Amino acid sequence: MRPVGRGSAALAGIAAVAAGLGSAELVAGLVPQAPSLILAVGDFVVDNVPGPVEQWAIATLGTADKPVLIGGILVLSALFGALLGMLARRSAVLASGGIALFALLGVVAALADDRNPVFRTVLVGLVGAGVGIGVLYLLMVGLPRRAPADEPASTVDDEPGTAPALSPVDRRRFLAVTGGATVLGVLAGIGGYLLSGRERIAGLRAAVRLPAPVRQAGPVPAGADLEIPGLTPLFIPNEEFYRIDTALRVPVVDPADWQLEIRGMVDNPYTLTYAELMELPQIEADITIACVSNEVGGELVGNARWQGVPLRPLLERAGLQEGATQLIGRSVDGFTAGFPTLTALDVEEAMVAVAMNGEPLPAEHGFPARLIVPGLYGYVSATKWLSAIELTDWDVDGYWIPRGWAKEGPIKTQSRIDVPGPRATVAAGRTPIAGVAWAPTRGIERVEVRIDDGPWQEAELAAPYDVDVWRQWMLPWEATPGRHVIAARATDGAGEVQTDQRTPVAPDGASGYPIIEVVVE
Template identity: 40%
Template sequence: MTDRRPLLFTLAGIVATLVYFGAAEFIAGAFSAASAPLLILGQTIIPLVPTAMIKAAISVFGTNDKLALVITLVIVGAVLGGVIGRIGLNRRTLSFVLLIGLGILPVVLLLSTGGTILDSIPALGGVALGCGAYMGLIRLGEGAQAPAGRSTRSDQRIGADQSLATDQRLGTDRRAFFGLAAGLSAVGVAAIAAGQSASILARNAAGAVTKLVLPPPATSAPEIPAGADLGIDGLAPIMTDNEDFYRIDTALIPPAVDASSWSLRIHGMVDEEVTITMAELLDLPLEEHRVSLTCVSNEVGGDLVGNATWLGYPVRELLKRAAPTSDADMVLSTSDDGFTASTPLEVLTDDRASLLAVGMNGEPLPRDHGFPARLVVPGLYGFVSATKWVTELEVTRFSDKDAYWTKRGWATHGPILVASRVDVPRAGVHVSPNEDGQIVTAGMAWAQHVGIAEVRVRIDTGDWHTADLSEELNTDTWRQWRCAFDDLEPGTHTVTVRAVDEDGNVQISERRPAIPGSATGLHERQFVVD
């Protein structure tokens, strides 16, 4: 009879791991999301992941990169659980020690970063239930496998009338094993999903409870001109809703920062250290500015870019209070979760709308986007400027301090390059000429803090045509473009776009990856004319 115990023990280890994660995530809902093992492991792993893997993850998963990490952790944990379960076939005690060690690893990590024993309860509860599931399954697994041995002809005659009963018993035990394994796996996966959902709900509830009542701006942004949005179906709106605004950061779960106790400290190479509370910040004459933000990980034609109306106080005014010394050239901003970004001091002290922002599109900052305060800096990619949940500004020098991504080989300054993309037609769609006999192409272009001067479009390898541009909000925001073509032959065509900024810089056509400084190349799409 085939020995199925290796398979059964492996499955027992996998199921035990799923039970562990599920139970721990579910229990964490009664404590805090920060005590969930998946969060602890994820936050530990993110800083250790090579840049190339981070780039690939963002490229493939976009704003779902954190969900992908959670799923990957569960899969890797299940694989390790399977290996440990297989070890238990011959070394039962060792398998239990390894399972317990795997389960308490998040506890060790948590305690090493300032966590408490109370915070360890979810992981410890998961360990207990996971080991209990493993013990129960291996007992069933052993019962589902007939012992191997040498039988004589006499044994065979004596056992002939018992073989049917033995097969029935073994079959019943195997069915019990697989039924229990399937049931526990389903419960574990459901508990993981429930725990993740509870974290999201708790995060949203916390964001709603802690919302600020924002004062009216002392300086309001100008009205949006009617011609700023071309009104073409499939074209991104000129203003991005908060819920649609991209989110890329290093936090698996955004920090829950209490606005009433929040403060910003400005220190380092300054004549006078400054600390400002939220109450003090809201009493200042706040300004409204429309600024587009762009992620350096945005691929050519990607959607990691958005435009919002921000409410805040000019950073240059806060730095003026601190009086940076003449030899300083960088501001190292620090987030509540420990993330840091390096921003050139001159960018934060010139006349651009660099803000310590508290509002986004007429509302307090959503928690995902930095509540209660974040930096918004026109003209720089977010990884060197747009620190969320900001708590510190250290005036220093690039030669003296490295930021989070700088340590990983990314650029230090991150100026935004001129870029454009095609939104209409969508890739691969069939289109027909409009009532004027034209095929309309449209998209977005941006060159923050410089402004878009011109957009050029071509079909296949034909001549470049100058597109019509929407009215400009300001040089810190993106613009829509539209270009119509007559008499396109039926069949497959490729539309390509390139932009030119107000300084005369033409969008770089050479393809290069986003890391370390920015992706370059011209965006193109294929479509079919019927």
């Protein structure tokens, strides 16, 4: 009698792994502080992958880096399950050991983060391994089987440790149970994800009542938004704002439990609750922030109206000690970012932000509190899900510095062409060339455009607004038929002209002119 075919065995292994992973995710969602083993492995990869690989992933995948990583883990898990299923044709015991080892790897990855409770982490691993092994045995050994009608049962001579053969009726039953186990595993995983708190965050945010800021952002002057079709708006809606961080799952932080520690090289360390933070005087400011991984002409930059507590009074209350030259922001998930203390003291709009575009911070952007510092790339300043502000000397490094990024991260003077889009086809005649330019804390004084090998032409700028906010620009163009190359460059308020020297994003941000090619018909 034939043993279970390789294809069927592979499906059984995939179903076993799916059921095991799904049940583990469900337990992680049900048990407070229990970690997701899938995300634990992802976090371990993110924390230990070589810097150049991480830089490539961010530059290539952008905001899709996290879904691709999780998808890759799931695909590899399925492939491993298929191999275990085929191994089970020879020995269900060895295959079960493989599932146990698979769960153990997840537990070890989770325990690499000392914030994960040992017992709850092990519990998640045991449940996942137990369910996976149980499903594998059910499919490969335990299902009722019978020999084909033309073969007497007495002739069946299966070797010990191998799975019996399947009759056509058994195969249908086998596929039904395999499919059911896989679907249940997927549903359990989805349930665990939902139970992990994403839906809960919406309720927590809805309960927040924002105080009126003591200093409001000024009204947007007429002409600050050129309102050209296709041109990036002055303010980016929260749901469209770029997101780059190291968190594979958005942390769930209840404001009732949240605390902000001000500690380190200070005379008077103290702790604020969320309620106490919200009682402090707040300011409102329109600020453009950017990711250091933004390529020239890229979209990892955005402008929003932020509200929060200025950093300066928080630091003055703590009393800075001599040598406290760096402010380290620490996230609830362990991420750290550091920048000069003088920046926090000198830049009035540097803040612990609690609101974005008139509403409590979205979960993906740091709820309940984060740091916003004009003029600095996010990798050194924009700590989300803030839990502590620590004053240190300059020798302490934030998360990204040992991974090959520069210690200091001032945002470079940059411009971008939004209209027409790259490789666009436009009609001959008068058409706008338009985009945005930014140099937070310095402002934009001039934008110039060059068409093909022609001279630089000064573009029309939107009405001046705030030096921390990007500025729209537009050049009317009499487009002639043919293929054309368009470049742009900006000059900031300090007189610095955007360089034409092309550099990669690492270690301190990309540089060069944005250049597009269009066809005019």
